[in-house]
Amino acid sequence: MVKKSTIQDLAKELNITPSTVSRALNDHPRISIATKKAVQDAAKAAGYQVNQLASSLRSGKSYTIGVVVPTADRSFFAKVIRGIEDLANRSNYNVIICQSNENMKSERSNLEALAQARVDGVALSIAKETTDFDHLDMLTRMGIPVVLFDRTPTSPNFSTVDMDDYGCAYQATRHLIEQGYQRIAHIAGSQNLNIYRKRLAGYKDALTEGGIEFDDKLLIFNDLKLESSKIAAETLLSLPHPPDAIFCASDLAAVATLQVAKKKGLQVPKHLGIVGYANEPFTAFTEPPLTTVDQHPVSMGETVAKLLLEQFEYVVKDLNTEGGHFVPRRITLNGQLIIRESSIR
Amino acid sequence: MVKKSTIQDLAKELNITPSTVSRALNDHPRISIATKKAVQDAAKAAGYQVNQLASSLRSGKSYTIGVVVPTADRSFFAKVIRGIEDLANRSNYNVIICQSNENMKSERSNLEALAQARVDGVALSIAKETTDFDHLDMLTRMGIPVVLFDRTPTSPNFSTVDMDDYGCAYQATRHLIEQGYQRIAHIAGSQNLNIYRKRLAGYKDALTEGGIEFDDKLLIFNDLKLESSKIAAETLLSLPHPPDAIFCASDLAAVATLQVAKKKGLQVPKHLGIVGYANEPFTAFTEPPLTTVDQHPVSMGETVAKLLLEQFEYVVKDLNTEGGHFVPRRITLNGQLIIRESSIR
DNA sequence: GTGAAAGCGCTAACAC
C-alpha cells in the first residue's frame, strides 16, 4: 500500500505552501492558471484524493445529505432517492442512504450516525413503528436541517413534502363507484401514519358523497404486507354480505386480494374490483393488471432536495445576519390514479 | 440552534481534561467507574454527539463500509445490503449505500466519494457498463480493502463473492428438459458480465448433455429489461420453428416473455415453459407464477461483510508485523432452483 | 487514574 498523498506532499513537491495547493484544488479565483495546472497535474499523478474528513472538519460543511427510508427495496422509495440524488448531485452534494427497516430503534441509530458524521441535512420518511420524535429534535438542536417526506407527522416543527393521499384515495374510491361497484371495502394501514389516515378519510368521504353508507364491517386495518392482507381479503370475501370491490392502501395488499379472489373463484374485475396504491412495477404484471395510484416519487425526491438546499442557504444567511427564524414549509404534491383492468367493468 | 457540545465543553464542565472525557466515552479500562458515569451523564444531559469527522481523522478509522450497487431498487441487491448491514452493525460498523445506476461514470464518482470519506472498506457489484477497473485500483492504492460480489470481474486482484451461476443455469435448463421441453431458447444478458456468460454456458452444457443440439437462432442477447425482452420474446416466438420453452437470464425478461406469450394466445406452461432468474418477489404474483433461481442474497451479503471484516484485521496486523501479502479470497455460493407453475407440465 | 501536548489534513483569516 502506497502512503496516501496529502496536500503537504504536493506542496513540498512543487515548492509552494499547502494553502496554495488547497486553493488551487478548490479553483480559488486568485490563484494563477499556471499554478492551478501544476497542482492539478501533480495531484493526478500522485493519485491524490482529498481527505473529506479533514476538509469537512475544518470548514464545517460536509456536502453530504443523509436519507433515511424504511426500506430502499421499494420502487417508491428508490425513486424518491433518485430524485434527491439528481438534484443534490447537481449542487455537489453526496447522498448517503440508510434503511430503518420500519423499526424506530434502527431509525434512531441511523439518525445518530448521520448526526455524528456531521451531514449537512437529513431527509427522512418515518418508520411505521415510530411514535415519538425526540430523535428528530436532536438533529434540530444540532442545527441540522430536516425534511420529512411521504410519511410525515403532524408536528409543525419540520418541513414536509407529502402527497395528496386524501384526494387520491377519494378519486380511487369514486372511480370504483363510477364503475358501478356498490359495496366497497378498504384494507387500511396503521393509523399511526398520517398517509393511511388520509387514505381512509378519502375513502369514507367518497362513499358518503357517492351516496353509499360506510359499513365498518368492510374496513380492516393491518400492516399491508402480503400475508396479513391475504387474511384480510379472506375475511372480507367470506362475509355474509361480501364486498364487490376492495380499495387497498398498498399494492401488496392489492395483489394479496387478487390472489385470494382467484383462489375463491371470483373473477376480477367482474365479481370483484381491486385498486392498489403506489404503482409498484409488479402491479402491471398481475393478471389482470392492477389499478393503482402513482405518487410521482421522483418529483417528490426533487422537492425534498430543493427544500434542503434552500434551508442550507438559510442556515448560512442566518449565521451572518443573526436574524429571523426559520419557518418550516409544508408542500403537498398531487398523485395520479392509474386505471387498469382490475377495476373496469 | 444550540451550539454543538464538544469534549472540551464536557471537560470544562466537569473540571477534568479532554483526554479523560474521551477515554471515559470510549470506555477506556483505566478510567474510574465514577468518572465514566459522571462523563456519560454530562454527555447525555448536553446532548453530546461525538464528531466522527474529528474522531476518524485522528484515529484513521471511520468504522464505515461503503456499498455500491447498480440499483438498490431490486430485491436481490436490497437483500445483499441487508446481509452486509447485519454483520457490519454487529461489529459496530456503519454502512453507506450508493447506487451506480448501471453507469460506470457514476460508479467511479461513488467510489471516489467513498475514498474521500475515508471509508474503511468497500463492497461493490459492478455496473453493466463497467469495462475497466482503474477506479478499483485507486482504492487498492489507498489501502482500502475491496470485496466484489455477484457481478465480479475475472481480475485476480480482489476478493470476490459470487454465485454458482453456471450450476444454476444448468439446473434450470435441465429441469426444462426433464419436463419434456425440446426446443429451449435463452434470453441472455450482456456478455460483458461474467454472471451472464456463466448462465449461458450452463444453459449450453445442459442442452448438450441432455442430447439437444444448441441452436443459435434460439439465443438472444439484450439488456434484460422489460421492453427489450418483450421484443426478444416476440422475435423468438415468431420464428418459423419457435421454442417451446425459454430460459431467461432475469426475472424481468421472464415476465416480459410471459406477457408476450399471453398476447399471442400461448398457454404457459402448456405451450411454453418459462424460467426466470433472481427470485424477485413479483415472480410469485404472475399468472402462472414463475419458476426462477433464488440466489440466497442475504447470506451473500453476510459473506461479503465477513471478508471485509477479516481484511480489516489483516490491515491492522500487517501494519504491526510489516509482513506478508494479502491474498484475495474467492468464494462461490450455491443458489437454488425455485420450481413454480410456469415450467411444469 | 488522569493530565499535557502534539497532530490527523485541511481551510481561512490575515498578511504582503
Add this chain to the structure above:
DNA sequence: GTGTTAGCGCTTTCAC
C-alpha cells in the same frame, strides 16, 4: 497571487 498561522474536535503517546 501566495505565504503564515491558527485551529476544526478528537485521540494518543508520554508523563506521573
